[in-house]
Amino acid sequence: RILTLLRVFLVDVLLQMRTLKEDGLRWIMHMLIYWGFMLLLLMHALDKFITSVLFPDYQPTINPFLTLRDLFGAMVIAGIGIAIYRRFIMKVPRLKTNSMDCYAIGIVAVIIISGICLQATKIVSYSSYQSMVEEYTTMPEEDELKALEAYWVQEMGMVSPTTKGPFNKELLEAGKEAFEMSCAECHAREQSAFLSYGLSRIIKPLALGLDSAKIPILLWYIHFLACFIGLAYLPFSKMFHIIVGPLSILANAVMDDETSDQANIATKQIMDLDACTHCGTCTTRCSVAIAFEEFQNINILPSEKLIAIKSLARGKELSPDELKLLQEGAYICTNCYRCTVACPVGINLQSIWFSVREGLLEKGYPELSVLSQLSFYRGLMQRKIVADEYREPLQEAREAISEKCELMKAKEKPINVTTASKKLRSELSLSSQASTFSVCFACETCTTVCPVVASYENPQEALGMLPHQIMNACALGVRDLAFGSNMLWDCVTCYQCQEQCPQGVAVTDVLYELKNLAIKSVKLTLATK
Template identity: 40%
Template sequence: MDFLTGGLLISLAACLAGFAWRIRRSRGGVRISSEAHEPPHRAPCPKKAGERGGAGLGVLRYLKAFLLDVLFQAHLVRASVSRWTMHFLLAAGFVGLLLMHAMDGVFSRAVLPMYEPTLDPYQWLRNLFGLMVLAGVALAVYRRLTITGLKRTTRRDDWFALAIIAAIVLSGFVLESAKITSQSEFDSMVADYFVSDDPAEIAGLQMVWANEYGVVFTHPAPEPMDMTPDELLALGREVNDFACTSCHSDTASAFVSYPLSRALKPAAPVLGSAGGVSTLWYVHVLLCFLGIVYLPFGKMAHVFLTPLNLLVQPTRPRPERGAQPDACGGAPGTATTLRRTIGMEACMHCGMCSEHCSVAASYAVLGTAEILPSEKLRGLRHKGAGELDPAEAFAFAEGSFVCTECHRCTDVCPARIDLQELWISSKRTLMAEEAGGAGVRGEPHRQMTRFTAGQWAERFSQGLLHEPSQEEAERPVVLADRPQTFWACVQCTTCTNVCPVVAAATDPVQELDLTPQQIMNMLRMGLRDHVLGARMVWSCVTCYKCQEHCPQGVRVADVLFELRNIASARLRHAALHNDADRDTRHQGGAA
């Protein structure tokens, strides 16, 4: 067994083992969306296939999904032409290289007439497919560097996947360029296929391959003394036509490799030597083996899993469809679990769901990446596998409960994953875990509504949460910490007089602790932590009447809003370190 066969078998075995591990891990991860926490049935049981028009329509629907979505990726065109162009270049180019280069002994020689890798159009097509892949990688890199929504969700795994693809193709081009200039490859070809030992014919053939094929001869054969260069060239062309052209086209048709070989011509004596070509071949093959082994462990697994999900889910999930597969009395642990497992693993981390997420603005404020659907799905898989530490578990819970279930991520997902169903099920499981005492409280609104505004104010006034959080320490000075914000305030009480919260209070001093005008005055004196405990801060409805009517233009409502964000950051910090739970139980007992 040679190196190529042995390495390929080992790589394929590792790849299959990786997919088996991934499936097992995913089936564990899907338990958080268990039958006990199914989304509510929002649609009646669908009619049977015969009642909808026959099984033939179902077959046609799957065939349409395969042709349009899997092969031609029409669903990507509707979302973004540049995204489709990038993906089509990568997919079509790589499939072309796989069939006509990597699998030429299995596919090309059996299907294509008169196939030889060094003949046109196959030599030209190999360069075309390689260039398509590199163009797709370049477009992917450009998009991830320039599109804000993609920049914030790009991980090292995304860069590694692009790097390994580019490295495989580039090493292939360099290898082909080295072979074009290699005298050792020429000598090997002559020894295997050229039966004549006439020195004049060999010298003429060398002259033709040096002039027309780009070979760099470091040790050329001696030229016969009785022949002119023109006569020797004519003899070489005659020999070339007889012995070589049936298997070799002009290397200039390799429109990427040939110019590259000209650029690398100074290094041809090293690269084109037997050791140089062999080294480049091993580098190229080892990179291919690395790509095969890496396939099930990174985002490149979507090459298989995304088409599978597109076939399992031939039409896009709709909000009203809800839990259709379970609404007919079927076992939710079979078809639904399998569909969710495939859906969770089909994500290609393209970032489209995060670009369109309706609560993405919360990520800009809270900094929790798991608010974004593409990152939350990754956390969902890790949670099911038990791979989240306490900080990650808190971030996942917080990101889950910030979701408003607007269905936008499901509507735009190019892999057609039913994300809405996953979010609903995972949130129900998180609430069940919290009720059982084993969960992590991550829902900001549930955290806030545990106490009234007065009780929260009391916690701050007692100094329970006066330690600045990391988010607060890293927060740029905006309003509350800038004396310039309040210099114009003349304590005219206009903000207090127009405030509907003050107007609704029977005794503002007793019910709100401080009025807006008093809060501005205390902030002007640098007493920010003291006003965090004022019930006015927590009772403000952010109607902006105070700010709109202020004769001095003081940003009263914005300041109150910022104070609540500071307090919220401290609550999140305390909850993350389990202090909030302890303080909550203490306050609950005191209440």
């Protein structure tokens, strides 16, 4: 486990490879913001505890620290720019932006930009220069002070109300000598701070006015107030994932929900809720997120569903209508695990959905509908049902249908396709999606990518018919083969077959329609008895 933790820490925490696998642009954005901000925090904000300990001669105004500070700030600004572009200009499909996202971007932007502006105003500030001279220099000679001031105006970018250029060479040489004697040990050339110095050149015409208005002091208060507000609100905001995210990744890498204590699982799930970055990857990969367009229930989208669950976990009382919306969002999930696999912080989302279902059942909210037999994996209060009396959902329907499908039982019996049912083809053709079975040419792509097929050593024996064979059975109109296959009922509706089909066959939708037709045929049979 130690080796696993080390590998996960390097690959998924430091390098964030899970994010890179999903979206290269978002990986660049996240790496810029995360590492830029963390390095600024460690090197600059906590310099007394870290940088000064590691580097005894550390001064924030000498190199390489002066350059690195602006470099890390530039990284964060670039990352924020990409974030704004993705959310408000590029508008990634299914990526929802809420107030928390805007706050996270805003507070980080204020901290970084106010810091850069503060440094820029200090570069041109005459009062800052005077304070430095009074505190650190020991020059009794007036000529030396004038030479030093001339050097700061010429070489360091300071704006003086009395000393103006151009300066003669002798004066600058004397100023340089005074600078090297009194200032060089703790002050690098301001040009090293490329962002701040560049901004100082822009505001140079306004320098004296800004200085007299005490703008550097105002920016200092804004910068530190923003830092303290961000720190105080950190545990209650999405930025808390900076701390909890790595812990969640490491915990999910070594914990097994099947063998772990329930208290530990509950603790991990609470930690997972705080680890969520609301990046929208789970929503982008969700196989049923398209249902949001029809139902307009925001809780269908996994990333938004987590927000409601987090409120519920914190003890917020949801109204009956809000609980019903959460219930619909929880049960429409088909448990295809795509969101869990794609999550960049490794959250076990399926475990959370199952726990929510159980919690809703305890509150008296039963299931609304069935999209997959796996939706019943947990949540039907099996603990309150005698094991011998418990029957899996849809089991009766499967048994009734299999009794009618004689061809699946007699696999050696030749099939007379001349007597195939045209009714099946016509029924499927009523649906624009299900009718696409007719263009299948049995390339087996759907079977190759199917996770259900991959889970069996001998899928043909276990499932009866494979996805591409079911499409062929539909084309032939052989109802027994189409209805009687276990594949029809074991499908987890992950839509991978449908997404990968080169012919655009809506394989999953065909299987849905076949289920409906099969159950309908059983109901008609029972009704006539």
